[in-house]
Amino acid sequence: MSNGVGHPQPPPPGRPAGTARHLLEVDDLGAAAIDEVLRLADRAPDRTLMDTKGAVLLFQHPSARTRNAAEMAVASLGGHPVTVRADEVGIDIRETAEDVARTLACYHDVILARVSDHSTLRRFTAALDAGGWSVPVVNLLSDNGHPTQILADLCVIRRRFGSLAGRKVAWIGDGNNVCRSLVLAAAMVGVEVSVSTPPGFGLSDADVQRAAALGRAPSIADTPQDAVLDADVLYTDVWVSMGQEDEAESRRRAFAGWTIDAELVRRAAPDAVVMHCLPAHRGEEIAPDVLEGPRSVIWEQVVARRDSLVGLLSFLFGGRSAAVGGPRAR
Ligand code: CP
Ligand code: NVA
Numbered sequence: 001m002s003n004g005v006g007h008p009q010p011p012p013p014g015r016p017a018g019t020a021r022h023l024l025e026v027d028d029l030g031a032a033a034i035d036e037v038l039r040l041a042d043r044a045p046d047r048t049l050m051d052t053k054g055a056v057l058l059f060q061h062p063s064a065r066t067r068n069a070a071e072m073a074v075a076s077l078g079g080h081p082v083t084v085r086a087d088e089v090g091i092d093i094r095e096t097a098e099d100v101a102r103t104l105a106c107y108h109d110v111i112l113a114r115v116s117d118h119s120t121l122r123r124f125t126a127a128l129d130a131g132g133w134s135v136p137v138v139n140l141l142s143d144n145g146h147p148t149q150i151l152a153d154l155c156v157i158r159r160r161f162g163s164l165a166g167r168k169v170a171w172i173g174d175g176n177n178v179c180r181s182l183v184l185a186a187a188m189v190g191v192e193v194s195v196s197t198p199p200g201f202g203l204s205d206a207d208v209q210r211a212a213a214l215g216r217a218p219s220i221a222d223t224p225q226d227a228v229l230d231a232d233v234l235y236t237d238v239w240v241s242m243g244q245e246d247e248a249e250s251r252r253r254a255f256a257g258w259t260i261d262a263e264l265v266r267r268a269a270p271d272a273v274v275m276h277c278l279p280a281h282r283g284e285e286i287a288p289d290v291l292e293g294p295r296s297v298i299w300e301q302v303v304a305r306r307d308s309l310v311g312l313l314s315f316l317f318g319g320r321s322a323a324v325g326g327p328r329a330r
Contacts, residue, residue, distance in 0.1 A: 041311030050079025
């Protein structure tokens with residue numbers, strides 16, 4: 001199936017032309033832009049900012065929070081959200097990813113997508129950028145990263161502790177998409193991250209170097225007990241991410257011992273909070289009494305998913321101070 005990128009196709013008359021500012025990973029935003037997004041997240045939405053604008057939310061995996069948070073964020077800015085399941089469009093089955101992106105960009109002013117393979121997002125942006133379509137693509141989770149989740153988490157940390165710089169997050173569990181976005185964002189905003197994963201499930205050297213280049217490499221702890229010392233935030237996620245279902249049994253064996261339980265929480269800072277992006281598997285990566293205990297801020301994270309998407313969309317659609325640049329074009 002030819003993807004049509006060899007013949008860059010400009011947007012048709014009436015559609016926005018120019019350079020799009022995409023958010024495929026959180027470091028497409030700089031530190032100042034993240035600060036601006038978080039600031040906008042804490043403001044009342046401008047209810048006319050997306051007036052007449054469409055926002056398509058495309059999902060190749062299930063979602064409870066992201067879909068609802070994004071739909072409500074778009075609606076609160078006066079835009080019109082349309083959610084599409086990937087099997088309705090048949091990416092690379094019914095038509096190419098590139099043609100899906102250009103079709104959606106004919107109707108919508110932003111494409112937000114959850115994909116199984118990060119390269120699909122790159123193909124979307126390549127097709128749009130090649131033709132000069134000014135329609136941003138936002139990653140709503142891929143196998144590589146979950147940047148909008150981390151924007152929400154930063155929002156919660158800032159609301160809880162008053163500032164980001166100097167805080168310490170301990171990541172316990174899989175060195176997965178959420179962990180990767182966390183270490184990149186943390187590097188930019190001056191948050192220390194200590195990561196403890198079972199052998200073979202850690203971040204890649206490239207991930208660590210990318211964080212280092214952004215300002216701060218995560219420290220790699222030998223054990224969960226070491227990782228949580230002095231931590232302000234303990235964070236975990238499922239041991240088996242979407243798309244890894246075939247590895248479920250071997251992963252459950254490998255991750256035994258990487259559970260956030262009450263004993264681990266006691267080793268952290270006295271006012272430490274516990275985060276989980278959800279969905280949670282009680283008794284695996286987190287003990288039920290911790291997930292539902294007084295240190296848990298999971299519902300604050302869920303609310304912040306919507307608020308931070310309001311902040312991000314406000315930023316992308318110009319509700320920002322002139323001093324701050326946008327995400328890098330890719
Ligand atoms: N945290 C998160 O992305 O949740 P959903 O998979 O339900 O969207
Ligand atoms: N790491 C998880 C996050 C779910 C929000 C996954 O990719 O399934």
